[in-house]
Amino acid sequence: MSFKSAVITFPGSNCDRDALCYLQDLTKGVVYNIWHEEASLPRVDLVILPGGFSFGDYLRSGAMASKSKIINDVIKHANDDRYLLGICNGFQILTEIGLLEGALIQNKNLKFLGKNCFIKKKFKNNFNLSIKQDQVLQIPVAHNEGNFYCDNETLKSLKNNEQIAFEYCKGEFSNSEENINGSIEAIAGITNKKKNILGMMPHPERAYSDFHPSQDGKLIIESLIS
Amino acid sequence: MNEDLIIQHGLTLDEFKIIKNYLNRDLTMEELGIFSAMWNEHCCYKTSKKWLKKLPTENEIVIQGPGENAGIIDIQDNDGIAFKIESHNHPSYIEPFNGSATGVGGILRDIFTMGARPIATLDSIRFGLIESEKTKYLLNGVVHGIGHYGNCIGIPNIGGECEFESTYGFNNLVNAMAVGHVQKDKIFYSKPKSIGGLIVYIGSKTGKDGIHGASMASDVFSEDDEDDKRPSVQVGDPFMEKLLMEGCLELMSLGLIESMQDMGAAGITSSSVEMASKGNVGVLINLDKVPLRQPLSAYEILLSESQERMLAVIDEKNNLKVKEILQKWQIDYEVIGEITNNKRVVFESNNKKVVDLPVDIIVDDAPEYDREFYIPRKRKGKDFDFSNIKLEDIINTLLSNLNYLDKSWVFNQYDSTVMGDTVKEPGQSSGIVKIHGTKKVIGATTDCNPLYIRINPYEGMKYTVAESYRNLIACNINPLAITNNLNFASPLDPNIMGELVLSIDGLKTAAEKFNTPIVSGNVSLYNQTNEIPIKPTPVIGMVGSNQDLKKVNSNKFCNIGNKILILGKRLEKNLSPYLLQDQNLTSNINEYNDLEELDLDYEKKIADCVLKMSDFKYIMSCNDISRGGVFLSLLKMQYKDMGFKVNMPDPIDLFCEYSAGYVIEIRNEDLENVTSFLSKNGVGYFEIGEIVKENIEINSKKFDYFDIINNYHNNFEKIIY
Numbered sequence: 001m002s003f004k005s006a007v008i009t010f011p012g013s014n015c016d017r018d019a020l021c022y023l024q025d026l027t028k029g030v031v032y033n034i035w036h037e038e039a040s041l042p043r044v045d046l047v048i049l050p051g052g053f054s055f056g057d058y059l060r061s062g063a064m065a066s067k068s069k070i071i072n073d074v075i076k077h078a079n080d081d082r083y084l085l086g087i088c089n090g091f092q093i094l095t096e097i098g099l100l101e102g103a104l105i106q107n108k109n110l111k112f113l114g115k116n117c118f119i120k121k122k123f124k125n126n127f128n129l130s131i132k133q134d135q136v137l138q139i140p141v142a143h144n145e146g147n148f149y150c151d152n153e154t155l156k157s158l159k160n161n162e163q164i165a166f167e168y169c170k171g172e173f174s175n176s177e178e179n180i181n182g183s184i185e186a187i188a189g190i191t192n193k194k195k196n197i198l199g200m201m202p203h204p205e206r207a208y209s210d211f212h213p214s215q216d217g218k219l220i221i222e223s224l225i226s
Numbered sequence: 227m228n229e230d231l232i233i234q235h236g237l238t239l240d241e242f243k244i245i246k247n248y249l250n251r252d253l254t255m256e257e258l259g260i261f262s263a264m265w266n267e268h269c270c271y272k273t274s275k276k277w278l279k280k281l282p283t284e285n286e287i288v289i290q291g292p293g294e295n296a297g298i299i300d301i302q303d304n305d306g307i308a309f310k311i312e313s314h315n316h317p318s319y320i321e322p323f324n325g326s327a328t329g330v331g332g333i334l335r336d337i338f339t340m341g342a343r344p345i346a347t348l349d350s351i352r353f354g355l356i357e358s359e360k361t362k363y364l365l366n367g368v369v370h371g372i373g374h375y376g377n378c379i380g381i382p383n384i385g386g387e388c389e390f391e392s393t394y395g396f397n398n399l400v401n402a403m404a405v406g407h408v409q410k411d412k413i414f415y416s417k418p419k420s421i422g423g424l425i426v427y428i429g430s431k432t433g434k435d436g437i438h439g440a441s442m443a444s445d446v447f448s449e450d451d452e453d454d455k456r457p458s459v460q461v462g463d464p465f466m467e468k469l470l471m472e473g474c475l476e477l478m479s480l481g482l483i484e485s486m487q488d489m490g491a492a493g494i495t496s497s498s499v500e501m502a503s504k505g506n507v508g509v510l511i512n513l514d515k516v517p518l519r520q521p522l523s524a525y526e527i528l529l530s531e532s533q534e535r536m537l538a539v540i541d542e543k544n545n546l547k548v549k550e551i552l553q554k555w556q557i558d559y560e561v562i563g564e565i566t567n568n569k570r571v572v573f574e575s576n577n578k579k580v581v582d583l584p585v586d587i588i589v590d591d592a593p594e595y596d597r598e599f600y601i602p603r604k605r606k607g608k609d610f611d612f613s614n615i616k617l618e619d620i621i622n623t624l625l626s627n628l629n630y631l632d633k634s635w636v637f638n639q640y641d642s643t644v645m646g647d648t649v650k651e652p653g654q655s656s657g658i659v660k661i662h663g664t665k666k667v668i669g670a671t672t673d674c675n676p677l678y679i680r681i682n683p684y685e686g687m688k689y690t691v692a693e694s695y696r697n698l699i700a701c702n703i704n705p706l707a708i709t710n711n712l713n714f715a716s717p718l719d720p721n722i723m724g725e726l727v728l729s730i731d732g733l734k735t736a737a738e739k740f741n742t743p744i745v746s747g748n749v750s751l752y753n754q755t756n757e758i759p760i761k762p763t764p765v766i767g768m769v770g771s772n773q774d775l776k777k778v779n780s781n782k783f784c785n786i787g788n789k790i791l792i793l794g795k796r797l798e799k800n801l802s803p804y805l806l807q808d809q810n811l812t813s814n815i816n817e818y819n820d821l822e823e824l825d826l827d828y829e830k831k832i833a834d835c836v837l838k839m840s841d842f843k844y845i846m847s848c849n850d851i852s853r854g855g856v857f858l859s860l861l862k863m864q865y866k867d868m869g870f871k872v873n874m875p876d877p878i879d880l881f882c883e884y885s886a887g888y889v890i891e892i893r894n895e896d897l898e899n900v901t902s903f904l905s906k907n908g909v910g911y912f913e914i915g916e917i918v919k920e921n922i923e924i925n926s927k928k929f930d931y932f933d934i935i936n937n938y939h940n941n942f943e944k945i946i947y
Contacts, residue, residue: 011556012465014380018646051644053378056465112373114641115634142377142641173866206643211660211775 002029003225005046008074010036010065015051015087015205022205023048026221034070041073046083046224049074049090051142051203061104061145062092071097083224084197085127088143091189091199100190100199101158102150107143108182114142116213117180118171119188119202123162125195129223136171137216139202141180146201148183148190158190165189165198227252235262241593248587256573256580259529260588263492264499267751270592273717274749277730281744282737287706288745294415295336295488297745298408299707301771305661306410307668308342311350311403311711311767313750318400321459322367326351326400327375328462328533333404334381335488338471339536341414341478342406345645346659347376349386349402350672350711350765354395356628356946361390364398365946372402373639378464379471382648383640384657386672390628396755401711401748403767405670407661414478416487416497417504418539418565423484425498425511425563428552429470429535433519436460436493436531466534466557473555474536482544482551489535495528497537498563499571503589511563513575524575539565599723605681607819609800612878617924620881621857621934630854631942654781654862655700655849656770667778669703669770675853676761682821683725683762687732689821692829692885694768695740696850699833700888702779702840703770708737710747710766715759717751725762733764739826742768777841782865784846788917789897790870792856793832793909794887796879797822824885832886835909844896844903851887856880856914859889861938869931871923872915880924891917 005023009016016033023031023046032042041047055064065071078084078099086094094100107113118136121128131137150158158164166189170178179186181201189200204217232242235258245253245261253261267273283291289306290298296310314329330347337344349372354361376383381404436459477483485505487497494516502509513524522530540548545561552559566572571588573581624630637652649667650658656671673694678686691708698705710733717723737744753760772778800819839845849859857880860870874880892900897913904911922929 012378012468014378014468014644015646018644021646052380053465053468056378056463056468058465111370112377112639112641114373114377114643115638140643142644144377203643206646206648209646211649212646 003027004030004044005048006032006034006041006044007048007050008034008036008070010054010068012054012056013050013052013089015203018205019048019050019087022208022221026208026218027225036065036068036070038070041070041077044082046085047074047077049086049093051088051090054089054093060096062089062096065093066096075099078197081194081196086199087203087205088201091201092145094197094199099197100192101154102148102190104145105147105149106145107147112144113146113181115140115176117141117202118169118174119166120169122164122167125165125191125198127191127198127220127223128165130219130226131223136169137219138171138214139204139207139217141202143201146183147181148187150184155184161193163191163193165191166200227258231258235259236266237261241265244591245587248591254580256525256528257583259525260495260581260583263495263529264588265592267749268491269496271749272593273595273597273751274712274726275594276596277727280730281734283743283745285741285743288743289410289413291743291745292747295339297707297709298340298413299745300410301666302773304410305664305666306408306413307405307769308337308340308408309403309405309709309767309769310336310746311401311672311709311765312336312748313711313713314400314402315397315713315750315753317459318368319364319398322364323371324461325459326368326371328460329400329402330372330375331462331464331467331533332490333402334379334467334471335490335536337404337406338474339414339486339488340408341412342408343475344381344404344406345647346384346405346657346670347381347402348384348657348670348672348767349400350674351386352389352391352394352399352763354390354398355392356390358395361395362946368398368400369636369639375462375464377641379468380644382642382644382659383652384642384648384650384659384670385652388633388636391676391761393758393760396758397753397760399713399753399760399763401672401713401765403670403672403709405668405769412478414483414486416485416501418501418507419484421507421565421567423539423565424542424545424561425509425565426538426540426548427516427535427560427562428474428538429557430463430466430532431517431519431558432522432527432530432532432535434522434526434530437526437529460531460533462533469555469557470534470536473552473557476551477548482540482548484539484541486536486538489537491531493529493531494537499585499588501537501539502569502571502585505565506569508566508568508570508572508585509563510566510572513573515560515562517558517560524573524580528573597717597723598720599727600720601724601728602683605818605820607817612799615878617877617927621929624854624858625934625937625941628942628945630858632939633942634939635943635946649775649778650701656697656703658701658703658778660775665773665775667772667775669698669701670767671697672765672767673697674763674765676763678821679725679729679762679764681818683728684732685821685824687729687764688736688824688826690764690766691733691736691740692824693852694766695829695833696888698768698770699836700779700781700848700850702777702837703772704837705740705742705768705770708742708744708766708768710744710764712747712749713753713760713763713765714751715754719759722759729762729764736826739830779840779845780847781849781863782847783863783868783891783917786868786917786919788846788891788893789913790872790915790917791890791892792851792887792912792914793836793890794851794884795828796882796884799878799882829886831907832888832909835904835907836888839900839903844892844900845890846893847891849889851884851889853883855882856889863889864935867920868917869919869921870915871918871921873925874914877925
């Protein structure tokens with residue numbers, strides 16, 4: 001059976017086309033592009049909330065998008081145990097909806113950060129099955145609010161429930177910092193308890209083509225399809 | 227009309243006399259405002275026009291040359307590339323964040339106005355010395371502003387330059403360039419097609435921001451002006467621009483628009499006048515219909531430079547459909563007028579004509595000056611003794627000067643990978659993006675060498691163009707065309723006017739030789755504050771292409787053991803201004819020797835060899851040699867755990883600048899083929915050494931590898947804090 005997926009576009013999304021290409025090239029299945037005002041989602045295996053500046057980041061990153069019409073169906077989709085992936089602004093939207101815990105606050109150096117970063121898998125889930133335990137992935141980040149924050153209790157439960165999917169790490173020959181944006185315990189991506197929802201700051205959809213400096217972003221889709 | 231009022235509007239009394247004699251009546255305030263906006267340097271190029279006319283602007287690939295919102299070139303099939311560079315110098319000094327942000331916003335609108343989707347931006351920014359707190363404030367604000375706007379709208383920033391030099395201390399430069407992709411059969415122009423077409427206003431509401439921005443941009447500054455001028459700086463909203471861009475591109479893809487013009491400098495005035503002039507028609511606009519953010523007078527509406535606004539002409543039958551699409555994007559839309567056949571620009575407000583002028587007088591009769599200029603004399607400076615210079619000292623000087631260091635601190639604040647098509651990120655020889663859905667790539671670079679141009683404007687400009695050319699060649703990108711941003715101080719000074727005239731002449735010579743016509747550009751004059759003129763800074767943005775992404779050269783070392791060769795001709799040591807300057811051998815520019823003549827035929831010959839060797843896959847990596855000489859090129863090529871071991875008869879040569887200079891990496895097994903290819907083509911080369919692991923060695927002297935690498939990458943951030 002072919003893998004079906006969808007990408008939601010909000011006003012101000014700017015990685016929606018990138019996510020569509022990523023899914024088209026890697027899943028070879030049907031990929032829908034859904035405008036935020038549409039009333040319903042088609043039945044698909046994976047929904048991506050893409051990166052960008054939905055609603056101009058006004059109020060708070062992701063806050064306004066979390067109240068969009070389509071979000072009701074996105075929640076239903078997730079409650080059905082199907083996959084939901086929020087990348088960058090998509091991650092921020094997921095925390096604003098409350099589907100993921102914690103919050104993304106401003107980077108510790110108070111500046112936008114656009115560069116290649118290195119991450120590795122922390123706890124196993126269906127999004128990172130194809131990634132080896134100590135494998136270092138090179139994937140770009142591009143965010144101003146990517147500094148993951150939560151209280152101690154939440155952190156404890158994230159660990160106990162093995163919800164931390166990715167953490168930032170040092171790359172070989174790279175003189176950049178291990179924890180690029182100041183996230184608690186260098187967290188780069190988390191899941192919900194049921195592990196069908198992943199939010200991550202790095203952009204795997206910018207690291208999959210032959211001409212990209214790294215193709216490590218493929219591994220996430222490969223994990224879901226395999 | 228009162229003389230002070232005329233002068234406050236930036237017009238000379240002579241200019242005013244011309245207008246009055248033509249009209250044979252008094253002007254309304256609104257009309258005076260229009261002339262103030264349209265007859266300043268920024269809009270009518272009154273000082274530079276005579277010289278700009280000499281530039282080559284056409285060849286077989288030029289689809290649109292200067293005169294439209296952007297230039298467009300043909301890159302085969304149905305693909306065209308639209309690009310332009312524009313300055314936002316004065317606003318960025320007064321309010322660095324908004325000034326630079328709206329610079330990016332404005333240049334992006336110039337691109338998508340033509341139906342092109344922006345695919346890359348570059349920025350050429352210049353500041354005073356970093357020891358000044360003011361410079362730190364400006365640097366932070368400008369970089370933040372550029373990043374904020376470009377990141378939010380989601381166009382990758384793929385390069386540019388960032389230089390620090392004392393004359394920019396009170397007059398920093400911000401030149402933003404944008405590149406877009408357009409389908410050749412879907413290009414939109416500002417020329418309206420039919421009489422009776424509706425003039426529609428699309429985008430943000432009009433507010434008080436930016437009133438008189440264009441005439442401010444043509445003013446000389448004094449430091450005290452800053453606070454007074456701040457309300458003239460526009461405030462940008464990249465989210466609105468993103469919606470506007472998507473909305474306009476959707477309208478254009480559906481063929482619902484006849485023509486379009488960005489409301490940039492001088493807002494609704496300049497866009498409507500341009501439309502009328504290009505189409506040889508008239509416009510009738512009711513200012514009461516313009517969507518407003520706050521109550522404004524007709525005069526203010528005419529001169530507001532509120533951002534994220536477009537003026538379009540549509541056929542009445544498409545009105546509803548256009549409205550529906552723009553509603554989806556939550557964009558304001560209003561029919562404000564129509565195209566008439568009387569060749570007059572008419573604005574109404576409160577049932578009264580506040581402006582009624584023939585298009586001709588505003589555009590065709592705009593003043594054009596032939597200003598006095600001096601040709602600089604040949605220089606004869608001092609000769610220097612290099613025998614006591616230690617390599618360590620030169621290296622330390624290089625690695626403690628912001629101009630030579632890795633500028634990741636700047637580039638990391640920009641999103642350079644959004645859109646997923648970035649092939650080469652900033653900080654390399656040139657930025658490269660792929661044309662979406664094809665194998666083609668576009669390379670772009672911005673360059674200027676103000677010191678060379680100050681020393682010799684004609685030759686210095688040739689070197690500047692050659693540097694852009696080499697940046698593209700080094701990546702195996704075929705250079706195609708140029709956009710320019712001529713930043714100069716006051717042209718009323720004949721010495722500065724001389725630099726302007728001669729550098730345009732140098733640009734002409736080099737562009738003709740390289741067959742890279744100038745298709746768009748911008749002039750920014752009066753860049754001086756407190757009587758300190760900036761160095762002449764005619765910035766070049768050069769664009770090129772390769773039909774096959776796989777043929778692009780790496781600018782980073784590939785493998786340990788590979789050979790390093792250099793091509794090109796070393797400039798005389800005494801003619802290597804950067805080396806001289808940085809060794810503090812002289813601080814007085816009058817002691818510099820003249821530049822040697824740049825042999826453009828030789829540049830071209832070597833470039834052709836580099837392109838051929840790239841296609842033969844002989845070249846594993848390549849970088850051009852520019853400021854900082856061979857040594858800095860090698861440092862830029864350093865990658866992972868690789869270093870270099872080199873030998874030069876005189877190691878000082880490693881720090882000299884070159885003409886037609888390239889560093890190339892080749893495999894041992896190709897050495898014989900490469901050297902015989904070069905000899906056959908009559909091109910000299912030096913085999914200077916090889917790539918080694920974790921080592922930097924010059925003439926058997928070992929340097930601390932990690933120290934040098936870390937200083938190169940990290941010192942920029944250390945110095946600016």
